Amino acid sequence: MRLAVCVVAAGLCAGLGGVVSAQTQTQSQMHTVTQAQTQMQGSGGGTKTMLMEPPAPLLPATLGKMKRAAEGDVGDGLGAVDAADAAAMTEDGLRRFARSEYADGPRQGTVTVYKFMDASGAVAAYDYLRRPGMRTEKVGDDAVSNGDELLMRSGVNVVVGHFRLEHEAMIALTRELIAGLPKVNGSAGIAPMLPGLVPGKVGTDAESVRYALGPRGYTTMGGVLPAQMVGFDKNAEVVTARTKDGGALTLLMYPTPEIAGDHERAIEALRRQQSSVLTGTVKIRREGPLLLLTTGAWTADEAEKMVDGIHLRSEVTWDKPVPLDFGTEVRKTFSLLENIAIFCAISALAMLVLGLFLGYGRALVRVMQGKPAASEPEFLRIDLSGAVGKKLRDPTE
Secondary structure, three states: HHHHHHHHHHHHHHHHHHHHHHHHHHHHHHHHHHHHHHHHHHOOOOOOOOOOOOOOOOOEEEEEEEEEEOOOOOOOOHHHHHHHHHHHHOOOOOEEEEEEEEOOOOOOEEEEEEEEOOOHHHHHHHHHHHOOOOOOOOOOOOEEEEEEEEEEEOOEEEEEEEEEEOOOHHHHHHHHHOOOOOOOOOHHOOOOOOHHHOOOOOEEOHOOOOOEOHHHHHOOOOOOOOOHOOHHHOEEEEEEEOOOOEEEEEEEEEHHHHHHHHHHHHHHHHOOOOOOOOOOOOOOEEEEOOEEEEEEEHHHHHHHHHOOOOOOOOOOOOOOOOOOOOHHHHHHHHHHHHHHHHHHHHHHHHHHHHHHHHHHHHHHHHHOOOOOOOOOOHHHHOOOOOOOOOHHOOOOO
């Protein structure tokens, strides 16, 4: 009988394990079905309906006391990007675009948001949109303003605002807007290293520094090299900076030293041509994947000092915490707590069922043997009535 009870208990445990295993297999099968549906859509198979969470809007319905003039954005989508800027924005990795008008009586404004694939594209677009003479503002990662116009970069987003407001109110609304802009994690949110290599106080004008990722932006921002020679098809990055005396400094970064070496030789061949576009004091130096070039009004000593004084840093530091995606973290935490609660509930149920089976099973066995169901005389008391017990009661005997 005891063997039969043990067999029943083992069967119950196996049954509970099978239920949990079946749940896991069902979830796995559902995941597999979802993957199969996605593959069928990609291969031109049957049309399937899948629910996808829409992205959060780039622009809010209200900014301060100003409300959006229209129910939807005036422009929402890449097709609404200004034609003059579309090529440069596309090569910088533009992913989303939105423009809305806001009003509160005489207080009015138009806000445009460009969202890029990573921070490098946002920096390039920010430099493309930045005009000479704009003053620096302490808001976001980078910001400049000129009267009622404000240009700001925050992570992978570039904001252009035109406000009929006081300057302080315009900055306050921009800070409110930053809080609702999309955030990214990981390497996509790290600003490019190349603009930081330009010496800030060694002859170059900080306002003239321009970062580009494509030929349209590079040409518009006044690059000295022919765009086809830079190597944007090889994922080149380029920074152009100028001095107040008319000298130009160009920094080019390539994925590998071999690619940088090929372009160094091409630029050197261009320099030796009689009708070369490279004029003035031309100095070229390569350091690994980094290529440095001076042109224009430099003295020989200044140009040599400039290209020899810029080096790649071997260490990478980051003094700003990477922003967390709050929604993702909440979902992860909820999923973890849900799994813990399910595990505890199944464990408690298993222990309760096992306790009932073992307890009632033992009582049933005792009843079938003709013994009381709830008593164990040989375990519940010690028999001291024998001869040994008498000796223990009287030590003198």
